[in-house]
Amino acid sequence: MKKIYVVLMLLAVLFISSQVRAQQTFDSGTGRAQNVFVELYGQGLLFSANYDTRFSNKRDGIGGRVGIGYFAVDGNNLTTIPIGLNYLLGKGRNFFEVGLGATYLSAKLSGDDFFKSDNSDVTGSEIIGTMSFSYRLQPINSGFALRAGFSPIFGNGFFIPYFPNFSLGYTFSGKHK
Template sequence: MKTKYTALLTLVLLFLSVLVKGQESGSTSSGNEKRAQNIFVELGGQGLLFTANYDSRFSNRRDGFGGRAGIGYLSIEGDNATTVPLSLNYLLGKGRHFFEMGLGATLLATGGNDDSFLFDENNSNIIGTMSFSYRLQPVDRGFSFRAGLSPVFNKDFFIPYYAGLSLGYSF
C-alpha cells in the first residue's frame, strides 16, 4: 500500500512539474492565443465514478499537450469510494471541435465493513486510464462538453469500452 501512495505522489509531482514548465515556456508566446483551461464534472471516464476536474493546456494554445486533475467521492449505505484522476492528454483540432487522446492513472480508495453492500474492507488501488473523446470547447469562454471511451486497466483486468461524459466551463 505504501508503494501505491509513493507511485501516486510521484505522478502528482511529475504532473505539477510539467504544468509549471509548460506555463513558463508559454509565457514567451506572441500573446495571440490564450491557454485553454476547463473546469468540469465527469460521470464515468477517467475519474471512474463522478468527479470534479480541472484541465489545462501546457502552452498558450487551444490544442496540444495538457493535463488534468480531479477528485471524486461517493458514499452509499456504509460503502464509500474516493477517486483521484490524474492524466496527460493531447488535443487535435481547430476552432471549437477537438479529438482528445489521454493516458493517466486514478487512485481508487474504497471503504466499507462486513455489513456493506459493495465493499467489505478498506482498500486502495491505482487504475490505469486512457481517453479517446470528442471535446466541444468554445474559442473564448463558455460551455464545454466531452464524451468518449475511457478504457481502464490494471494488472488484474482491462475494460476497453468504459465510457465517460463531462459538462463544464472553458475559460
C-alpha cells in the first residue's frame, strides 16, 4: 500500500513540475489546450471527472491527464484515480489521441456481493494499466469538447482490449495578453 502512494505522489509531482516549466509563448495565437471533462468507462473505469493539458504551448503533441472517480451501490464502492500521458495527432478541431497510463483502484465489497462466493467483506486496492485510442473533437479556442474510442485495460492476469470510452467536457486555451 505504501508503494502505491509513493508512485501516485511521484506521478503527481512530475505532472505539476511539467506545468510549471511550460513556456509562456503560444503557437499561432491559440495557446495550450486544456480540458475538463467527465468520462464514462475509459481510464477511470466507470465514471470519472478529469483535467487534461498539453505540456507545451501547442494544441497537439504530448500532454497528460489526471482524474478521480467514485461509484457506490448497496454498500459496495469503488474509487479510481486515473493518471496518464497522451499524444494528440491532428490539426484544427480534430485529433487522434494515443495514451498510456495507470489507474489506482480502491474497492470495498460487502459480504453479500454477487461476485464473491463467501459472505466476507473485502477491502483492497490495486493499480491497473490503461491505454487510450480515441477521436477527440476539440474547439480551436474554447467550448464544448468530445472524446470517444477505446481504452484497453490490463492487469495481473487480464487484458480487455475493447473497453470503450466516452467523454464530454469543456476546452479552454490558456491565452495570455
